Amino acid sequence: MDLTGMIQNPVEDQNSEQKLSKEEYAALKKQEREETWMQIDGQAQSVFKDGASLQKFLDFMTGQYNMPKVPNLLLLYSQNPEVKLVKSFDEWKHDRRSLRTGVHGYTYIIDTKYEKDGEMRSGYAISKGYDITQTKGRPLEERPQRDIHTLLEAVLKNQNIRLQIADNLPDKIQAQYIPNQRTIYIRNGMSEITTFHAINRELACAALDQHDGNYARNRVNAQAFCATYILGKRYGVDVSGFDLEKVAGIQEHGQKDPQELRLFLNDVRTAAYGIRGHIERNLREPEQQFVTEDTFTVGESEKKSPDKGKKSKNEPER
Structure with a gap:
């Protein structure tokens, strides 16, 4: 018997996290944060293993001017020490570059704002960024x-x-x-x-x-x-x-x-x-401080003094 076409496995739900209860979702995110910080701490210790390891990480830092947080530098380095310039999807879109087909992002930390008890507070979330080698489009200025x-x-x-x-x-x-x-x-x-x-x-x-x-x-x-x-x-x-x-x-x-x-x-x-x-x-x-410009020079209005004894058009009647 040919079962082709008769068996239909359920499609993988890409938004399975949304089906979790509030408590389950919080526990999942807590575990994600703990694992991320373990990765960061492990990389921090590995960087100082010897002079050569430290030199390689400093070489990496040299090219990551846009990444201001050290935990992110360590996190990205642990995933791929060859990345050149990592930005979010929206940041690359702003630079008129798009993602190449099939690329997978790198985990990094982003700052967030949220309201609690009527006050705005700062926090962070684990997100995804993409290296320039994973994008295509408008070239960056050399x-x-x-x-x-x-x-x-x-x-x-x-x-x-x-x-x-x-x-x-x-x-x-x-x-x-x-x-x-x-x-x-x-x-x-x-x-x-x-x-x-x-x-x-x-x-x-x-x-x-x-x-x-x-x-x-x-x-x-x-x-x-x-x-x-x-x-x-x-x-x-x-x-x-x-x-x-x-x-x-x-x-x-x-x-x-x-x-x-x-x-x-x-x-x-x-x-x-x-x-x-x-x-x-x-x-x-x-x-340049001073540029001679003839084409778009604004000319002065030519005004003639009114003849003596005659009233100007704008002179009010007495």
């Missing part, structure tokens, strides 16, 4: 390469902290941030690459100064060093002299509490992305 001299000018221009050349710095001190003076002292005459890294390291230290009297250089040195590496990698400046093994050792090769490791990475992100934003603003082409 970033031009800049020479080291141009990069240095962009770093130094319009800084909100005082920069001063110092010829009497102690040996082996390339540059240093002095918190009570809010000044970075810089040795003159170094190579451009060394100068670029040294200034960025001290700017990172300054960025991590909370100005509460508790600044201590030994508490921000490692974070500033990692931030400097990211900036060098970002702009194609030689980073072969960076040894990240000591940083991994300071973090006990990932054996510290995962939350402490995430806080360390958040300091790195804060410093690196802040300095990068300053550089990017200064690298933008300035608009």
Whole structure:
């Protein structure tokens, strides 16, 4: 007997979560959050396993400027360390790009707002994002390469902290941030690459100064060093002299509490992305201040003075 066409299995319900009770749905979402944070914490510890592992993660951070949360960086890295630029479906749509057929999104965390007891509160939800390689459409603007001299000018221009050349710095001190003076002292005459890294390291230290009297250089040195590496990698400046093994050792090769490791990475992100934003603003082409324009010049009205003894049309009768 041919049963073809007689047996009809039920179609898989894509919205099965909607059939759960309120309690079941809450339990499901709680489990999802717990599993996500376990994944994040595990990756945080893995990042600091050794210098090579940390370097690979910092390379990953270099290209993820649009992802401001460290948990998301760790979460995406654990799923695919090769992703380049992850955005939501709506964000890609806004960029005039669409998803390729059959792609599966990456899990990441999004901020949410909700009302409870008459008050608006902040929360988060687990959602899906898509890498640029999973999309097609309008190409993104390419970033031009800049020479080291141009990069240095962009770093130094319009800084909100005082920069001063110092010829009497102690040996082996390339540059240093002095918190009570809010000044970075810089040795003159170094190579451009060394100068670029040294200034960025001290700017990172300054960025991590909370100005509460508790600044201590030994508490921000490692974070500033990692931030400097990211900036060098970002702009194609030689980073072969960076040894990240000591940083991994300071973090006990990932054996510290995962939350402490995430806080360390958040300091790195804060410093690196802040300095990068300053550089990017200064690298933008300035608009011309004065442009001669004949075609759309607004002409002046030609008014003739009324003849003496005659009343102007607009002059009221007495």
